[in-house]
Amino acid sequence: MIFQSFFNNPITLIILIIGGAIILHHVIGLIIAGIVQRAIRPHGLEKQADSNKRKDTLSNVFSATARLAIWLVAIGAVFGALRFDLSAVATGAGFLGIVIGLGAQATIRDYLAGIAILIENQYRVGDIVTLSGGTTGLGTSGLVEEISLRITKLRDLDGTLNIVRNGEASVITNRTYQYSSVVLDVGVAYDSDIDAVEKVMNSVGKAMQKDEAFEKRINEPIAFLRVDQFAASSIIVKAVGTVEPAAQWEIAGEYRRRLLKAFAKEGIEISLPQVVVHQK
Known part of the structure; x- marks a missing residue:
């Protein structure tokens, strides 16, 4: 009792x-x-x-x-x-649900897109992505801070938090999935010895991979790839390498710093725009 x-x-x-x-x-x-x-x-x-x-x-x-x-x-x-008694409420809610449902198609699309993002592993919290689409077609980029079934929160480099509805992202660019690439274009003077340029660039890349600060984050050292183009005042050479996800910006910056010092030591000039004036 x-x-x-x-x-x-x-x-x-x-x-x-x-x-x-x-x-x-x-x-x-x-x-x-x-x-x-x-x-x-x-x-x-x-x-x-x-x-x-x-x-x-x-x-x-x-x-x-x-x-x-x-x-x-x-x-x-x-x-x-x-x-x-929920029966009266349920009756009214049924009619209200029909009205709301007519205007809820976008929300349903957001949830379905969120489910697809999770099932297909398109991106995860901690990835750096660009989400494009919607009415403007413009991309929103940033670090993924939060994913729900309806929205994704991105924090950009300025610290701004962008909230994107999952159904609005028709094109997803993931910059940190499995690995990232470093792709650099370097302009050297036309009178440079290209063989020497290649040797210095490869040497700097290998030295970085052996550095304790970077060895665990560099998969393939940055190396000379090819002479890419003849520009107005320089020869453009391309270098590439693969690194751990999201490490490409830091490693590319350090490679440029070391390459600048190595070029100066070897007498290789990084060309600047030049103007030739002819006097009559």
């Missing part, structure tokens, strides 16, 4: 429901993270860092979805404990 009266008390039931929802809210994230950790393994060319990004992204999205479901069920249970 005591237990029956205890559980028949609406206030008691509401406290239990809310308390249980709070506990599940905190526990479900750990449960989902554990499941994802066991389910996701690196495959093919995917490295451990890429696998970890995917795990974090899936854990965050699934946890947020599960927590939303928990609170929706809890709210329904609270109404049930209060013996609130």
Whole structure:
């Protein structure tokens, strides 16, 4: 009798429901993270860092979805404990749902696109991407800070947070997927010894790969590729290399710094625009 009266008390039931929802809210994230950790393994060319990004992204999205479901069920249970008649509300909500549904096509598209992003592993939290499309067709670039089923949050170099609806991104450019490339164009004077230029560029690239600060982040050292074009006042040579995701900008900057010093030491001139004046 005591237990029956205890559980028949609406206030008691509401406290239990809310308390249980709070506990599940905190526990479900750990449960989902554990499941994802066991389910996701690196495959093919995917490295451990890429696998970890995917795990974090899936854990965050699934946890947020599960927590939303928990609170929706809890709210329904609270109404049930209060013996609130939901039939009249459901009737009105049905009509309202039809009206809202007519204007919710874009939202549905966003959710479907979000599901595709996760299933196809198009990008993860921590990637640097450009999302293009929508009404303007212009691209929005930045570091992926958060992915949900409806939106993606990108932080650009200026610190601005851009929020992009998933359904608006028709073209996705991921600059940090599996590996990144360093591609450099260097202009040298026309009287330069190209063989010497190639030797110096390759030497700088190999030295960087042996440097403890960079050796774990350089997959293939930056090396001379070809004479790319004859410009107005210089010969343009191209160098390429592969590095760990998102390391291309730092490594390219350090390579340029070292190359400038090496060229100066070997007497190789980096050409500047020149104007020839003829006097009559």
